[in-house]
Every structure is written in structure tokens, then in C-alpha cells.
Amino acid sequence: MHLLSCPTRAVWITIGLTIVASFQTVNSIGDGLPMLRLTKTLALTTLFAWPMAQAAEVLPAPLLQLDDKFSHHVLVAEKSTHQLHLFQNDNGKPKLVKTVQMATGKKAGDKIFQGDHRTPEGVYQMTEFLTHEDLIKRHGKAGEIYGVGAFVMNYPNPIDEREGKTGGGIWIHSTNDETRIDKGLDSRGCVVTANVDLIELAKYIELNRTSVVVVHNLNYLKSDAWESERANILKTVSDWASAWQSEDITTYLKQYDAKQFTDRTRGNYSAFSQYKKAVFSAPGKPEVNLSNISIMMANGYAVATFIQDYKATNLADVGKKLLYLKKNEYYEWKIVSEVWTKSGIEPSEEELNKVAFQPSMRFFKTLNPEQIMEIIPANATSATQSASN
Amino acid sequence: MHLLSCPTRAVWITIGLTIVASFQTVNSIGDGLPMLRLTKTLALTTLFAWPMAQAAEVLPAPLLQLDDKFSHHVLVAEKSTHQLHLFQNDNGKPKLVKTVQMATGKKAGDKIFQGDHRTPEGVYQMTEFLTHEDLIKRHGKAGEIYGVGAFVMNYPNPIDEREGKTGGGIWIHSTNDETRIDKGLDSRGCVVTANVDLIELAKYIELNRTSVVVVHNLNYLKSDAWESERANILKTVSDWASAWQSEDITTYLKQYDAKQFTDRTRGNYSAFSQYKKAVFSAPGKPEVNLSNISIMMANGYAVATFIQDYKATNLADVGKKLLYLKKNEYYEWKIVSEVWTKSGIEPSEEELNKVAFQPSMRFFKTLNPEQIMEIIPANATSATQSASN
Structure with missing residues (x-):
């Protein structure tokens, strides 16, 4: 890391999170648990792209993390x-x-x-x-x-x-x-x-x-403030995924806003948490991989969109997950709603040909x-x- | 105006407001009413400083208008x-x-x-x-x-x-x-x-x-968005001052937020508006001059601070006025609180010597x-x- 130029405090926080995530991964392997992969977006981009940022640069506040898929x-x-x-x-x-x-x-x-x-x-x-x-x-x-x-x-x-x-x-x-x-x-x-x-x-x-x-x-933010906001949202997404993977129901539910959360199918937080407790206590450990994370923010909330690849003993499914998050009064980002869908994950023509997205007259x-x-x-x-x- | 380089839409709005204000001034003189002076800050700065702004420049959103006094x-x-x-x-x-x-x-x-x-x-x-x-x-x-x-x-x-x-x-x-x-x-x-x-x-x-x-x-804004926000707040301050000057109680009270307004001495909007109606219906026309306007914005509200020079038949007073404003749901800025005080208006050493503020070991x-x-x-x-x- 010492070869890179002066990361800001926010970048060090992000790097810290990534290191924690990597450490958890190693631990999981050691315990014989399925590996948690917070792929490309959380690891490589974080470690290599951000520390180069110039402190004086401004970035649009609503676009906190872009990705080639979404x-x-x-x-x-x-x-x-x-x-x-x-x-x-x-x-x-x-x-x-x-x-x-x-x-x-x-x-x-x-x-x-x-x-x-x-x-x-x-x-x-x-x-x-x-x-x-x-x-x-x-x-x-x-x-x-x-x-x-x-x-x-x-x-x-x-x-x-x-x-x-x-x-x-x-x-x-x-x-x-x-x-x-x-x-x-x-x-x-x-x-x-x-x-x-x-x-x-x-x-x-x-x-x-x-x-x-x-x-x-x-609104635009200087890159240090932009990175700090991004790191705060990624922390919640990362804690949520890790807790799901390790079936730590307490940490998992802590990522939700108990007062504001509503789920389109399960209803309020109480009904949702009862359902999740039942799922978590069932036999077998799940494998949860997140990839292609985008983060956008407007009108007092953020949306993290990613591919969620879930495998359990009797169930395996890949879909697009949208987490809607709001800051609580201590400025921790908490999930207030989530959507899971198959729409938008079918491979595009470029993806089938393994090339980058091309603008075209579609x-x-x-x-x-x-x-x-x-x-x-x-x-x-x-x-x-x-x-x- | 055609000698200046490409003012943006927001600048034209501001210029429009200034022209309206000038027109009202001329009208007031024609009617033999005391002149409304929205001095230096509202007129000269607006006409000559802003149209030069580069569109790509970003400015801190909380600092919408600075002034040599406050x-x-x-x-x-x-x-x-x-x-x-x-x-x-x-x-x-x-x-x-x-x-x-x-x-x-x-x-x-x-x-x-x-x-x-x-x-x-x-x-x-x-x-x-x-x-x-x-x-x-x-x-x-x-x-x-x-x-x-x-x-x-x-x-x-x-x-x-x-x-x-x-x-x-x-x-x-x-x-x-x-x-x-x-x-x-x-x-x-x-x-x-x-x-x-x-x-x-x-x-x-x-x-x-x-x-x-x-x-x-x-947050930073591109100069066109910054100027647009500034013009919106100045419009309310300008409409408020003009209506006060001309004793147009309807337009004056429209600048206040009827639901949210509270006054430290008069209480809620209802009590405040009754009081103002009585004052406006008293004989004689007031002269109201605003100068040295600063505008700052944070945490969902704006504060316009200025010297308010008020003269009526039996009363003349100069003080510092702070208007606290919030956007209503149609994004019109409305006054939610106001403070009038003598503190901060006594001339500084520099002002007594008619020189600009100097940083010093005070x-x-x-x-x-x-x-x-x-x-x-x-x-x-x-x-x-x-x-x-």
C-alpha cells in the first residue's frame, strides 16, 4: 500500500473494511464454511482505483459506485x-x-x-x-x-x-x-x-x-467526502452479506431499520424478522455471493443494486437485488426496503460475446x-x- | 447587457427580478412613495458579477451570497x-x-x-x-x-x-x-x-x-444551479421587502410559511399576522431599506442576514435582521422564523476608518x-x- 499516493482517512476506512472482509473470507475457509465472495467491486476497485483520486476533484454525490452491469x-x-x-x-x-x-x-x-x-x-x-x-x-x-x-x-x-x-x-x-x-x-x-x-x-x-x-x-462532493459516504453504505451492505453468509441473525437484522422497514411480501419488520429467524435456523449453511454492486443516492435515500447469487442445501438462485437504505439518526445506513427480481440479469448480446457494453441503435x-x-x-x-x- | 458573456437561465431570472425591483422603484417615486432601496447586494452585484461565471465552476452550496459586513x-x-x-x-x-x-x-x-x-x-x-x-x-x-x-x-x-x-x-x-x-x-x-x-x-x-x-x-453546485438557488431565495426576500414597503399585507404574509412560522415574541402565524395587519393599517407609509445581504443554507433551511433600516412616521430603527427560510412543497422559499437584533451592527474599527476588514490579532x-x-x-x-x- 505504501507505493500509492496519500489515501485519505475515508479511503483507509474503505481499505480497512476490505481487509476485514478478506480476513473473514480466510476464516470462513478455515472453518470449512462456504466462501463469502464480495467480488470485483468491493475488493479490487476499492484497493486500486480510489487512492489515486485527487483531493480537489469533485464527483456527483448521487453516483457513489458505478459498475459495468447495472x-x-x-x-x-x-x-x-x-x-x-x-x-x-x-x-x-x-x-x-x-x-x-x-x-x-x-x-x-x-x-x-x-x-x-x-x-x-x-x-x-x-x-x-x-x-x-x-x-x-x-x-x-x-x-x-x-x-x-x-x-x-x-x-x-x-x-x-x-x-x-x-x-x-x-x-x-x-x-x-x-x-x-x-x-x-x-x-x-x-x-x-x-x-x-x-x-x-x-x-x-x-x-x-x-x-x-x-x-x-x-450536488457534487470532494472525493474524500464522496469516498466516505460510499464507504458507509458499503459497510452496511458488507455487514449484511457477511451476517447472512454466517447466519448471524442479530448482526443481519441490525442492518435493517426496525421502524421504517417494509417488505412487499412479508410486511413490516416484525413479520420479516420472524420469517428470517426461521430460515436462518433451518439446517445447512448458505453461500452468498454479491457482485456488480452499483450505489446511487438521491432524495434522502440510497439504492445498492447487485447480482445476488444464493446457494443453500435445497435451493440455488441468482437474481438482481435492490437494497433501499436510509441513514438513521447516528448516520448508519439501514435497509428500509428490498426488491429481488430476475429482470435485468439475462445476459446482453455483449455479455454473451464477452465484450464490454457498446452503445448501439437498440x-x-x-x-x-x-x-x-x-x-x-x-x-x-x-x-x-x-x-x- | 449584450456585451456580457452568455448568462445562464438562472442569471436571466435574477436579472429579471432586479429589473422588476428597479421598475417598482421608479413606480414608487412616480407615486410619491418613499423609495425602496434594495441596495448594493441585490442590484450591482447581481448585474455585474454573476454573468461572468464559468458554467463548469463549482461553488459551495451553503454559501449563496457573501457580503463585506456579515x-x-x-x-x-x-x-x-x-x-x-x-x-x-x-x-x-x-x-x-x-x-x-x-x-x-x-x-x-x-x-x-x-x-x-x-x-x-x-x-x-x-x-x-x-x-x-x-x-x-x-x-x-x-x-x-x-x-x-x-x-x-x-x-x-x-x-x-x-x-x-x-x-x-x-x-x-x-x-x-x-x-x-x-x-x-x-x-x-x-x-x-x-x-x-x-x-x-x-x-x-x-x-x-x-x-x-x-x-x-x-455539497458543491455548478454555478448555474447555485445561482438558481440564490435567485429563488432572493426573490422571497425581495418580495417580502417590497410588500412591506408598499404595505401590501397579502403579498407580505404570503412570504411566510403559515404552518411552520413561529415568532419569539408574537407566537404563531395567526397571532403574528393579526399584529402585522394592525401595523400595516396604521396611518403613514414606511420606508424599508435592506443592505449587506448574506445568504447561507444548511440542514434544510436558509438564513438571509442583512441590515434593515426602517423609517415610519413615529419610528426609525436600524438593526440586523435574520430571516430563516424553508422551501415549501412547490420549492418556494418561505419565512419560518425571524430575528431582529442590534448586536453586530455597531461599526468596527475598519468601518469607522472606512477601510475593508483586516485580519488581526483581536x-x-x-x-x-x-x-x-x-x-x-x-x-x-x-x-x-x-x-x-
């Missing part, structure tokens, strides 16, 4: 300046690629209820793509207002639901009236870009993988918006309203 | 990295002068209750200075732990009080055991620096004028900590506890 690219929408940024993963850190103008909801503020014409703030994934043709089929002539196409965001996410936020149909779309973009506050809650910009950004998007982080102001066949929007609505008098509200 | 220098304490920064006013914008290490409360998190050993986060002023001799007189031998001296912060401020936060005696002090500084989380809630650092920083401090902004992470007679700490406690066995909790 965050080779990320969109960040800054509502106060109406700028939509595309960042790419540069060895775990965000690097700005491109910025375009956007319009957002007619009203300023975080979305709270259906029809409030505000753009929600938080960490979202793009889950569906609607072509111009889809939009015309769904909405008739009214579908033309979405321009070349629309990406659907997973609003309301588990945090939004917990806070009682309502409404839906929050999309990133373009428009048949590009004068709207300069108006700034102009939509019913969607993010609206120029047609050529949506076609360009779409090259970098993969459904159920690529996130869009929506913030009022895009959503549009042409760069020419006019050509895409040539489709004439079958029923030009229809005026079905969009779900966007 | 913020020629400001301290910013970043708890996550244990760095205490000194910024100076550079034509209204913050410029970093110096950074020193500090220790903060033993526990992480924002201070909530007495004895929780956490350092409060927010915007504070330094209201009192305790010399080494004062500390020894007050605490006997136990006073030695404060090193060369201590600055008292006005915790709890009106926002803290409204939120039910308790405790007090939060100081910025040094120590007779400088190994504490590197421990990071080590005090009962105070900010602790090395002796030479406190002596150095003290050169830039004026009591009841100089602020210390305490944050967990020091709190310490020597740069040598050993010499300051030579005083031996009269009663070496005393162990009175400090008020810090």
Missing part, C-alpha cells in the same frame, strides 16, 4: 437547471459524457400525488420502451405529443410507496413540439427532451438495468426523427389521455 | 471529513482561504438532545469569546482542556428550538491534548481544532457577525499557544464540568 451509463436529471446528464462508468467512478436540455413537470417540487404535475425525485430504473408506433396505437393522434418514443420509469418505487406517493406513468420521452423544451416547467411530470437527444441517449440505455437519478440540484432504427414519426395515426380524431400524471 | 469570512465545518474551512467573500462569492483538521462530537449525526455527544448541523453565528483565563476561572483545572480559548455558537438557533432540539454550550475551541484532533469523533459536541489553528482562524472572526456553517457533507495577544496557556489554575483540584453538552 451502471455502465446512468442518466442524471437536474430539475433546477433543466439539464439531463449522461454519465459513464470510469473504473467505478462517474464521468460526464453528454448534457442535453429537458423540460420537467409544470410545477416545481418533488412529486407527491396523482395529477400534481411535478417530476418525482429519486433513483429509478427504466423498465419499458414505447415506440412511436406503440404510442400512436395506445393514444391515437394524442400519442404524437411523445415524439419518437418513451422510456417508462418505475415510479412509484418502494420508497415512494412507503411515503404514500401516488400517480404513475412517469416517462422520459421526446415531443412533436420542441419549443416545449426551453419552457423548462412544462410537462405533467415527465422528463421531455428533443427527439435527436432521446435517440442519442437511447444508445446507452438497457431496460431494467440503466438508472435515471432525478434531483432538484445535482431502440431506434434511424437517427432521423422525421422518419420515425411518419406513421399516421389510424384514428386521427382519438384523444385518449396518457397515463402520465 | 460574511467577509465564513467558517464551514464538514463533519464527514473533519475539515474546517475558512472561506472569504470574493465579490459576493465564496473563495477558499484555508482548511484545518477538527474533531467533532463522539457520535455521528445531527445533534438532537442534551448529552447526545453530537455536533449540531446548521447555520450559526459566533456570539462570545472565552479566553484561556476565562475558562480557567470558570472551570478550574478542567478548563485546561479547551486550550487557548473558545468561541461560543448560538446553538440552539430558532430552527433548532422549533424542532425541539435541546442542549447547549456548543463551542469552537482548541485543546491541551492535540492528539484528540486526529481522532475525528471525540468531543461532547464541540468543534475542536489545534491551538495554532484556532489562533489563526480567530484573526478572521468578528463576534455576532461571522457565521459557522456546520454540515455533514459539504482575540489573542500572541501566536504562541504555550504563552497563552501559561496561566496556572488557582484551584488545581477543581473539576467543574463545562456547559458543553
Whole structure:
């Protein structure tokens, strides 16, 4: 380590955590337990990438750890300046690629209820793509207002639901009236870009993988503060995984927020912890491997997204896990919600060919918006309203 | 205006506000009303300083407007990295002068209750200075732990009080055991620096004028987002002052948050608005001049500090006004508390001589900590506890 230049206090904390994790791994092997692998992201990136960081550098606070699977690219929408940024993963850190103008909801503020014409703030994934043709089929002539196409965001996410936020149909779309973009506050809650910009950004998007982080102001942190926040969140994820692996129910449950936690299937913390106690006390030890960890933070919470590879005596399963975390009053990050899904883990074409992600025309066949929007609505008098509200 | 380089959208908003203010001034004169002067800070600085800003520059989010009276220098304490920064006013914008290490409360998190050993986060002023001799007189031998001296912060401020936060005696002090500084989380809630650092920083401090902004992470914003936030807060201050001047009670009261507002003397919004309605309906028109506006933001609120020069038929008074503001759900800044005081407005030596603030040894007679700490406690066995909790 002494060959690397001056790691900050936060980096030493991170390195410390990694060493602890490695030590636990060795111990596990010694005890004949299955090995806990906090792979690539937690170990190599941490040890070799961060200590090189310049102290004066600033990094976007919402993007705390990027990864080639779920965050080779990320969109960040800054509502106060109406700028939509595309960042790419540069060895775990965000690097700005491109910025375009956007319009957002007619009203300023975080979305709270259906029809409030505000753009929600938080960490979202793009889950569906609607072509111009889809939009015309769904909405008739009214579908033309979405321009070349629309990406659907997973609003309301588990945090939004917990806070009682309502409404839906929050999309990133373009428009048949590009004068709207300069108006700034102009939509019913969607993010609206120029047609050529949506076609360009779409090259970098993969459904159920690529996130869009929506913030009022895009905060930047000096790299030491950024690394410190990142290390704090990784500590919770690491403690959670280690405790699960070693079936240490007390440490495992300590990573959850007993007051705020709700689980979509098990319900509140009490029901969830009863269920987990039963699972942990069953015979056999599980093997838990986490990989491809991304961490994003907005609107008072963080989301850690990773591949969770779980093997127990009678069960083996691989899926995408999202841990939603909030800081408690002592600034320890605790899990307030979690989602497990198979969506987004099926290998992409690049992954099948074992090459890095390549931007490509996966959503549009042409760069020419006019050509895409040539489709004439079958029923030009229809005026079905969009779900966007 | 066309000679200046590319102002951003936010700058145009600010310029728009200034033009509106100028227009109102002209109108007021036309109607024979006393002139509303939103002096220096709102007009000249806005028109000439901001449009030059480079779009890529980042600025500390908590320091939105600095001024030669109340913020020629400001301290910013970043708890996550244990760095205490000194910024100076550079034509209204913050410029970093110096950074020193500090220790903060033993526990992480924002201070909530007495004895929780956490350092409060927010915007504070330094209201009192305790010399080494004062500390020894007050605490006997136990006073030695404060090193060369201590600055008292006005915790709890009106926002803290409204939120039910308790405790007090939060100081910025040094120590007779400088190994504490590197421990990071080590005090009962105070900010602790090395002796030479406190002596150095003290050169830039004026009591009841100089602020210390305490944050967990020091966020930076690109200049367009920074200017947009600043313009939003200035809009409320400007609308508030204009409405007061023209005795437009509806617009005046709209600048307050009806749910959250509390006044130390008048009580809640209902009592306050009744009182103001009576004052506004009295004969004669007031003249209200604001000058030397500083704006700082931390922990979810902003503080606008300025000289308020008020003249009415039978009353004329000049004082320091602090408006505490929070964003409502539509991101309009509304006043949640206000403080009026004479403290900090008496002219400094530099102001009497009509020269700019000069750093000087106003709190310490020597740069040598050993010499300051030579005083031996009269009663070496005393162990009175400090008020810090």
C-alpha cells in the first residue's frame, strides 16, 4: 500500500473494511464454511482505483459506485437547471459524457400525488420502451405529443410507496413540439427532451438495468467526502452479506431499520424478522455471493443494486437485488426496503460475446426523427389521455 | 447587457427580478412613495458579477451570497471529513482561504438532545469569546482542556428550538491534548481544532457577525444551479421587502410559511399576522431599506442576514435582521422564523476608518499557544464540568 499516493482517512476506512472482509473470507475457509465472495467491486476497485483520486476533484454525490452491469451509463436529471446528464462508468467512478436540455413537470417540487404535475425525485430504473408506433396505437393522434418514443420509469418505487406517493406513468420521452423544451416547467411530470437527444441517449440505455437519478440540484462532493459516504453504505451492505453468509441473525437484522422497514411480501419488520429467524435456523449453511454492486443516492435515500447469487442445501438462485437504505439518526445506513427480481440479469448480446457494453441503435432504427414519426395515426380524431400524471 | 458573456437561465431570472425591483422603484417615486432601496447586494452585484461565471465552476452550496459586513469570512465545518474551512467573500462569492483538521462530537449525526455527544448541523453565528483565563476561572483545572480559548455558537438557533432540539454550550475551541484532533469523533459536541489553528482562524472572526456553517457533507453546485438557488431565495426576500414597503399585507404574509412560522415574541402565524395587519393599517407609509445581504443554507433551511433600516412616521430603527427560510412543497422559499437584533451592527474599527476588514490579532495577544496557556489554575483540584453538552 505504501507505493500509492496519500489515501485519505475515508479511503483507509474503505481499505480497512476490505481487509476485514478478506480476513473473514480466510476464516470462513478455515472453518470449512462456504466462501463469502464480495467480488470485483468491493475488493479490487476499492484497493486500486480510489487512492489515486485527487483531493480537489469533485464527483456527483448521487453516483457513489458505478459498475459495468447495472451502471455502465446512468442518466442524471437536474430539475433546477433543466439539464439531463449522461454519465459513464470510469473504473467505478462517474464521468460526464453528454448534457442535453429537458423540460420537467409544470410545477416545481418533488412529486407527491396523482395529477400534481411535478417530476418525482429519486433513483429509478427504466423498465419499458414505447415506440412511436406503440404510442400512436395506445393514444391515437394524442400519442404524437411523445415524439419518437418513451422510456417508462418505475415510479412509484418502494420508497415512494412507503411515503404514500401516488400517480404513475412517469416517462422520459421526446415531443412533436420542441419549443416545449426551453419552457423548462412544462410537462405533467415527465422528463421531455428533443427527439435527436432521446435517440442519442437511447444508445446507452438497457431496460431494467440503466438508472435515471432525478434531483432538484445535482450536488457534487470532494472525493474524500464522496469516498466516505460510499464507504458507509458499503459497510452496511458488507455487514449484511457477511451476517447472512454466517447466519448471524442479530448482526443481519441490525442492518435493517426496525421502524421504517417494509417488505412487499412479508410486511413490516416484525413479520420479516420472524420469517428470517426461521430460515436462518433451518439446517445447512448458505453461500452468498454479491457482485456488480452499483450505489446511487438521491432524495434522502440510497439504492445498492447487485447480482445476488444464493446457494443453500435445497435451493440455488441468482437474481438482481435492490437494497433501499436510509441513514438513521447516528448516520448508519439501514435497509428500509428490498426488491429481488430476475429482470435485468439475462445476459446482453455483449455479455454473451464477452465484450464490454457498446452503445448501439437498440431502440431506434434511424437517427432521423422525421422518419420515425411518419406513421399516421389510424384514428386521427382519438384523444385518449396518457397515463402520465 | 449584450456585451456580457452568455448568462445562464438562472442569471436571466435574477436579472429579471432586479429589473422588476428597479421598475417598482421608479413606480414608487412616480407615486410619491418613499423609495425602496434594495441596495448594493441585490442590484450591482447581481448585474455585474454573476454573468461572468464559468458554467463548469463549482461553488459551495451553503454559501449563496457573501457580503463585506456579515460574511467577509465564513467558517464551514464538514463533519464527514473533519475539515474546517475558512472561506472569504470574493465579490459576493465564496473563495477558499484555508482548511484545518477538527474533531467533532463522539457520535455521528445531527445533534438532537442534551448529552447526545453530537455536533449540531446548521447555520450559526459566533456570539462570545472565552479566553484561556476565562475558562480557567470558570472551570478550574478542567478548563485546561479547551486550550487557548473558545468561541461560543448560538446553538440552539430558532430552527433548532422549533424542532425541539435541546442542549447547549456548543463551542469552537482548541485543546491541551492535540492528539484528540486526529481522532475525528471525540468531543461532547464541540468543534475542536489545534491551538495554532484556532489562533489563526480567530484573526478572521468578528463576534455576532461571522457565521459557522456546520454540515455533514459539504455539497458543491455548478454555478448555474447555485445561482438558481440564490435567485429563488432572493426573490422571497425581495418580495417580502417590497410588500412591506408598499404595505401590501397579502403579498407580505404570503412570504411566510403559515404552518411552520413561529415568532419569539408574537407566537404563531395567526397571532403574528393579526399584529402585522394592525401595523400595516396604521396611518403613514414606511420606508424599508435592506443592505449587506448574506445568504447561507444548511440542514434544510436558509438564513438571509442583512441590515434593515426602517423609517415610519413615529419610528426609525436600524438593526440586523435574520430571516430563516424553508422551501415549501412547490420549492418556494418561505419565512419560518425571524430575528431582529442590534448586536453586530455597531461599526468596527475598519468601518469607522472606512477601510475593508483586516485580519488581526483581536482575540489573542500572541501566536504562541504555550504563552497563552501559561496561566496556572488557582484551584488545581477543581473539576467543574463545562456547559458543553
